[in-house]
Amino acid sequence: MTDKPRHSWVTIRDSIRExxxxxxxxxxxxxxxxxxxxxxxxxxRSTVHRAMRDLxxxxxxxxxxxxxxxxxxxxxxxxxxxxxxTRLEVEQKGCVYRYQLIRQxxxxxxxxxxxxxxxxxxxxxxxxxxxxxxxxRPYIFEDRWICLETVPxxxxxxxxxxxxxxxxxxxxxxxxxxxxxxxxxxxxxxxxILQSEIGDALFVMERTTxxxxxxxxxxxxxxxxxxxxxxxx
Amino acid sequence: MTDKPRHSWVTIRDSIRExxxxxxxxxxxxxxxxxxxxxxxxxxRSTVHRAMRDLxxxxxxxxxxxxxxxxxxxxxxxxxxxxxxTRLEVEQKGCVYRYQLIRQxxxxxxxxxxxxxxxxxxxxxxxxxxxxxxxxRPYIFEDRWICLETVPxxxxxxxxxxxxxxxxxxxxxxxxxxxxxxxxxxxxxxxxILQSEIGDALFVMERTTxxxxxxxxxxxxxxxxxxxxxxxx
DNA sequence: GACATTAATATGTAGCTACATATTAATGTA
DNA sequence: TACATTAATATGTAGCTACATATTAATGTC
Numbered sequence: 108m109t110d111k112p113r114h115s116w117v118t119i120r121d122s123i124r125e126x127x128x129x130x131x132x133x134x135x136x137x138x139x140x141x142x143x144x145x146x147x148x149x150x151x152r153s154t155v156h157r158a159m160r161d162l163x164x165x166x167x168x169x170x171x172x173x174x175x176x177x178x179x180x181x182x183x184x185x186x187x188x189x190x191x192x193t194r195l196e197v198e199q200k201g202c203v204y205r206y207q208l209i210r211q212x213x214x215x216x217x218x219x220x221x222x223x224x225x226x227x228x229x230x231x232x233x234x235x236x237x238x239x240x241x242x243x244r245p246y247i248f249e250d251r252w253i254c255l256e257t258v259p260x261x262x263x264x265x266x267x268x269x270x271x272x273x274x275x276x277x278x279x280x281x282x283x284x285x286x287x288x289x290x291x292x293x294x295x296x297x298x299x300i301l302q303s304e305i306g307d308a309l310f311v312m313e314r315t316t317x318x319x320x321x322x323x324x325x326x327x328x329x330x331x332x333x334x335x336x337x338x339x340x
Numbered sequence: 341m342t343d344k345p346r347h348s349w350v351t352i353r354d355s356i357r358e359x360x361x362x363x364x365x366x367x368x369x370x371x372x373x374x375x376x377x378x379x380x381x382x383x384x385r386s387t388v389h390r391a392m393r394d395l396x397x398x399x400x401x402x403x404x405x406x407x408x409x410x411x412x413x414x415x416x417x418x419x420x421x422x423x424x425x426t427r428l429e430v431e432q433k434g435c436v437y438r439y440q441l442i443r444q445x446x447x448x449x450x451x452x453x454x455x456x457x458x459x460x461x462x463x464x465x466x467x468x469x470x471x472x473x474x475x476x477r478p479y480i481f482e483d484r485w486i487c488l489e490t491v492p493x494x495x496x497x498x499x500x501x502x503x504x505x506x507x508x509x510x511x512x513x514x515x516x517x518x519x520x521x522x523x524x525x526x527x528x529x530x531x532x533i534l535q536s537e538i539g540d541a542l543f544v545m546e547r548t549t550x551x552x553x554x555x556x557x558x559x560x561x562x563x564x565x566x567x568x569x570x571x572x573x
Numbered sequence: 574g575a576c577a578t579t580a581a582t583a584t585g586t587a588g589c590t591a592c593a594t595a596t597t598a599a600t601g602t603a
Numbered sequence: 604t605a606c607a608t609t610a611a612t613a614t615g616t617a618g619c620t621a622c623a624t625a626t627t628a629a630t631g632t633c
Contacts, residue, residue, distance in 0.1 A: 115616075115617065116616075116617085124513075124515075127513065128512075128513050128515075128551065130511075134510055140582090140583060140584085141583075141584070142583085150617075150618080151617060151618040151619065152584095152618090152619095153617075153618065153619080154616085154617060154618075156584075156585080157616085157617095159584090160585095166422075167513065170583090170584065170585090171583085171584075171625080171626075172582090172583060172584045172585070172624060172625040172626060173581085173582055173583050173584070173624090173625060173626040173627055173628095174583075174584085174625090174626065174627075175582095175583060175584080176583090176584085181424065181425060181428055182425075182509050182510070182513060183422045183423060183424045183425075184421075184422070184423035184424075184509070184517060184519075184547065185420060185421070185422055185423075186420070186421045186423065186517060186519045187418060187419070187420050187421075188417075188418070188419045188420075188421060188519075189399075189416045189417070189418055190416060190417035190418075190419065191414065191416045191417075192414060192415075192416075195414055276415050276417070277367055277415070278363075279361075280357075280360065280361050280400065280415060282357075284417060284419060284571070285570075285571060286417075286419045286421075286570065286571040287568055287569070287570055287571075288521060288543070288568065288569040288570075289543055289566075289567060289568040289569065290523035290524075290541040290542055290543040290544075290563075290565075290567075291523075291541050292539075292540065292541040293541075306525075306539055307525065307541075308523040308524050308525040308526075308540075308541035308542060309523055309541060310521070310522055310523040311523075314417065318361065330523075332523075333522075334522065334523075335520055335521065335522040336520070336521040336522065337518075337519065337520055337521075338517070338518060338519040338520075348586075348587065349586075349587085373612090373613060373614085374613075374614070375613085383587075383588080384587060384588040384589065385588090385589095385614095386587075386588065386589080387586085387587060387588075389614075389615080390586085390587095392614085393615095403613090403614065403615090404595080404596075404613085404614075405594060405595040405596060405612090405613060405614045405615070406594090406595060406596040406597055406598095406611085406612055406613050406614070407595090407596065407597075407613075407614085408612095408613060408614080409613090409614085
């Protein structure tokens with residue numbers, strides 16, 4: 108009744124992780140070579156390799172050619188945030204989603220936006236300010252800049268009906284995304300749009316995306332007081 | 341002078357991604373089978389498989405046995421946060437790190453902490469309140485609960501000298517981590533510890549970790565006003 | 574001894590076969 | 604028709620060989 112391991116590489120990954128966790132190999136220690144582990148576990152090197160790749164990705168070990176595999180000396184907490192389309196986030200909470208375009212205009216990129224993109228000269232961009240609502244209550248206010256050179260089609264989109272958030276995420280996947288999270292006291296402008304109080308603690312997400320080296324969009328999303336961002340694990 | 345592709349699977353991944361980005365295959369579309377792609381690219385199925393795994397992991401496509409591969413209908417922004425040991429974070433900014441234990445005591449887990457862990461009954465825990473400083477200015481205040489059943493050794497650690505953050509991360513890797521981020525107005529208590537003003541917008545990170553099913557630690561880290569959390573891409 | 578060259582080595586990748594697994598589609602039976 | 608059984612199918616995994624690549628260690632030359 109030997110129940111054969113279904114995912115051998117998972118089993119091996121867990122075994123090696125276990126050894127690291129119980130200090131058989133401590134932070135900074137060098138692990139045996141893949142071949143050595145393969146012999147020990149009675150499996151192929153490729154299977155150990157697979158396990159090791161997973162451990163390396165999760166940040167527990169560090170691998171270098173010829174250098175071998177080392178238990179990460181300064182482990183980091185590596186968490187994956189899933190940021191869905193705002194409409195889906197709202198609907199997933201069982202709320203009715205509504206979207207409201209506040210303003211849109213073509214502008215040359217501001218210094219702050221240029222900094223986000225790492226640009227040295229201004230470019231024409233579409234600036235879109237919009238509000239996402241959940242059950243008719245303000246949920247997230249976004250101030251977004253879209254690069255017209257990279258995404259000229261955005262001009263053909265009716266942003267009073269469809270949010271730039273949704274259109275972009277569906278039509279313009281990105282290859283790179285920078286994210287910045289912080290808290291900020293609400294301004295008068297915030298309070299009017301979000302129906303919050305001046306000075307309220309607001310959660311802010313700034314997101315900038317590129318396709319290749321070409322800038323797509325950079326936005327600041329200010330959430331209503333009480334908003335929380337989770338990891339899903 | 342045909343420069344042979346170094347990482348064939350990377351090349352193939354990028355080609356397929358490119359096809360998705362330029363709408364050869366749109367959201368919700370079914371992609372050809374791996375074998376089909378392999379024939380098209382003139383490579384082995386395993387190479388396509390590797391490329392596909394990467395695309396699936398990044399959230400661009402979804403794969404199911406027999407069902408095939410589908411372009412993700414509702415793409416999510418998937419960002420990886422690297423949260424280092426606080427000391428390293430401070431030192432990386434070129435600041436002098438200092439750590440200050442404020443209080444420590446053995447307590448039965450509070451309802452909030454039990455909720456974080458998903459526990460139904462209280463357990464003995466070590467509660468540690470401590471302050472991390474950067475250049476002698478308050479940086480992050482952490483209110484941490486450590487499960488004594490899972491981590492009894494914590495009693496042998498001199499927490500006036502070494503932070504629980506550092507000791508745990510070095511000695512007790514976790515297998516699961518929940519993270520919650522939000523903004524909160526500073527209380528009187530916050531203002532005293534962080535030298536901030538009452539009502540300041542504070543960035544809060546709540547982190548709970550387990551090893552297997554066993555709770556390790558749950559903490560609320562309140563950062564000084566102006567703190568920002570980045571992704572590193 | 575300093576520096577360039579070469580060998581040794583551990584991980585990384587490509588390609589192949591064979592089989593496992595999950596899930597849909599087809600089929601048979603009451 | 605309803606439901607259980609079986610076949611078909613696309614992805615997932617295991618194991619192997621061969622070679623690529625990066626980096627350290629050894630060696631040779633001035």
